[in-house]
Amino acid sequence: MSRDDHPLSKLVRKLESRAPLSDGDRAAILALPFAERTYEAPAYVLREGEPAKKHCSFVISGLAFRQKLAATGARQIVSIHMAGDVLDLQHLFLNRADHSVQALSRLETAEIDRAALQDLVLERPTIGRAMWIDALIDASIFREWVLNVGRRDAKARVAHLLCEVSVRMEAAGLNDGQGYHLPLTQEQLGDAVGLTSVHVNRTLKALSELGLIRRDKRHVRFDDLDRLKVAADFSALYLHLDQSRAPAE
Amino acid sequence: MSRDDHPLSKLVRKLESRAPLSDGDRAAILALPFAERTYEAPAYVLREGEPAKKHCSFVISGLAFRQKLAATGARQIVSIHMAGDVLDLQHLFLNRADHSVQALSRLETAEIDRAALQDLVLERPTIGRAMWIDALIDASIFREWVLNVGRRDAKARVAHLLCEVSVRMEAAGLNDGQGYHLPLTQEQLGDAVGLTSVHVNRTLKALSELGLIRRDKRHVRFDDLDRLKVAADFSALYLHLDQSRAPAE
DNA sequence: CGACTCGTTGAGTGATATCAAACCCGGTGG
DNA sequence: CCACCGGGTTTGATATCACTCAACGAGTCG
Numbered sequence: 055m056s057r058d059d060h061p062l063s064k065l066v067r068k069l070e071s072r073a074p075l076s077d078g079d080r081a082a083i084l085a086l087p088f089a090e091r092t093y094e095a096p097a098y099v100l101r102e103g104e105p106a107k108k109h110c111s112f113v114i115s116g117l118a119f120r121q122k123l124a125a126t127g128a129r130q131i132v133s134i135h136m137a138g139d140v141l142d143l144q145h146l147f148l149n150r151a152d153h154s155v156q157a158l159s160r161l162e163t164a165e166i167d168r169a170a171l172q173d174l175v176l177e178r179p180t181i182g183r184a185m186w187i188d189a190l191i192d193a194s195i196f197r198e199w200v201l202n203v204g205r206r207d208a209k210a211r212v213a214h215l216l217c218e219v220s221v222r223m224e225a226a227g228l229n230d231g232q233g234y235h236l237p238l239t240q241e242q243l244g245d246a247v248g249l250t251s252v253h254v255n256r257t258l259k260a261l262s263e264l265g266l267i268r269r270d271k272r273h274v275r276f277d278d279l280d281r282l283k284v285a286a287d288f289s290a291l292y293l294h295l296d297q298s299r300a301p302a303e
Numbered sequence: 304m305s306r307d308d309h310p311l312s313k314l315v316r317k318l319e320s321r322a323p324l325s326d327g328d329r330a331a332i333l334a335l336p337f338a339e340r341t342y343e344a345p346a347y348v349l350r351e352g353e354p355a356k357k358h359c360s361f362v363i364s365g366l367a368f369r370q371k372l373a374a375t376g377a378r379q380i381v382s383i384h385m386a387g388d389v390l391d392l393q394h395l396f397l398n399r400a401d402h403s404v405q406a407l408s409r410l411e412t413a414e415i416d417r418a419a420l421q422d423l424v425l426e427r428p429t430i431g432r433a434m435w436i437d438a439l440i441d442a443s444i445f446r447e448w449v450l451n452v453g454r455r456d457a458k459a460r461v462a463h464l465l466c467e468v469s470v471r472m473e474a475a476g477l478n479d480g481q482g483y484h485l486p487l488t489q490e491q492l493g494d495a496v497g498l499t500s501v502h503v504n505r506t507l508k509a510l511s512e513l514g515l516i517r518r519d520k521r522h523v524r525f526d527d528l529d530r531l532k533v534a535a536d537f538s539a540l541y542l543h544l545d546q547s548r549a550p551a552e
Numbered sequence: 553c554g555a556c557t558c559g560t561t562g563a564g565t566g567a568t569a570t571c572a573a574a575c576c577c578g579g580t581g582g
Numbered sequence: 583c584c585a586c587c588g589g590g591t592t593t594g595a596t597a598t599c600a601c602t603c604a605a606c607g608a609g610t611c612g
Binding site for chain 1: 561
Binding site: 122124125126129133146150153177182186192196198199200201206291297 | 436
């Protein structure tokens, strides 16, 4: 297996996009004990209320999402994840899962030994820093979602989600910023932005009619992402994509 | 100054509620360089878009909140903070603020040197673990807020916020679980739960009429917090208050 | 060819927003 | 001591965005 074929090389790449690593760091990450595992949608990777598992799932390919349930049975998706994300980074040091994680499409993961990952994060400052940044960016995304769901109207909400996924995919090298395949049903889209599937349908139609998106099944294309960003009130600041550069003055 | 008077002793206590610390850890925390600083509401502690400061603000007393703005000018409060919270833990390793932090009442803080705090977190595994837990719980709260704002109706939303603040205050030793003084205007309450101040007013009235809360100015009292929790769809799981105990099986 | 899931559309409803006015209360200054 | 002021609260009337219910179409799978 060549170095780039190593399943954890994607984790190395991701962390290096957050903070510089040494050769030793890279080797330590690649030496982590793990097992590959594939989930088919809509399999659960983690269930709300479960005690922490012995491993952490890292996404090699495919999409997944986090969700929480209200007492009424209503579902809220709280984030979407793609190749390079550590799915249970949010639970790395917590005893019990406060939300579920489900596969959205065929999901290839590396299940990394949790204790070993904890050690690496705590014992190696440079890796720790990169992981901190990653976890803090996750949290920043949650905050943006609170704003999205709390204070934007339907068109902006849906458009914002489309922008976020596009920008994050592009940053992860998964699309060209012109469009992508989003395997979310309109029901799930609604659960992500706090709307009904019916209203998502009408909202997507409206965005199409405005010329902001073009759809074909679950493929979404944008001719002019900038216009969509304006409609979505989207600013990439909260994604902190520039972390690897020197601190701003 | 006796040990308990030390402004950072509250930070020690908070971290010990998250994970065990050694004597050396405690000493290292108390040895952090800091300066006390008081803010009067509604002063800004941090502004969205600003580059990272040279220090991190730790709350000694008083309340503060985080907020983000939409392009329309709408405001969304994304969390509320009290004594024992590190306000910019969420930015500890990020270059630029993605949200603002404002004082809600007279706010006494210790401004801890950021680089020193970073070092402590990265170099001392036990402190690092406690800080990780703290940051991950913050993130868990953001997720709960996404659910709150996205999928609960007005009564449950407002009630949920009241429950969260009560439970967190009680955990921090700031109230008895029977009620408290909440220095939020109804406008701010609305900004926290994604409603209008007018609707918050009607919702509070409805909660009073249901006998779930009693109000006198900005004092809120509950005769039966359990009933309020049911109405709020509140479960404290997401606050992870049991972290200090052994991992669940 | 059912049976099922997902997407689409229409009609009616409802929860929350908006607009506007009155009220309350602590503070200030004459 | 009173008049006034300003921020916050309360209430009413109306508007609107998004939800609900319901039906139908298209695609897929066994």
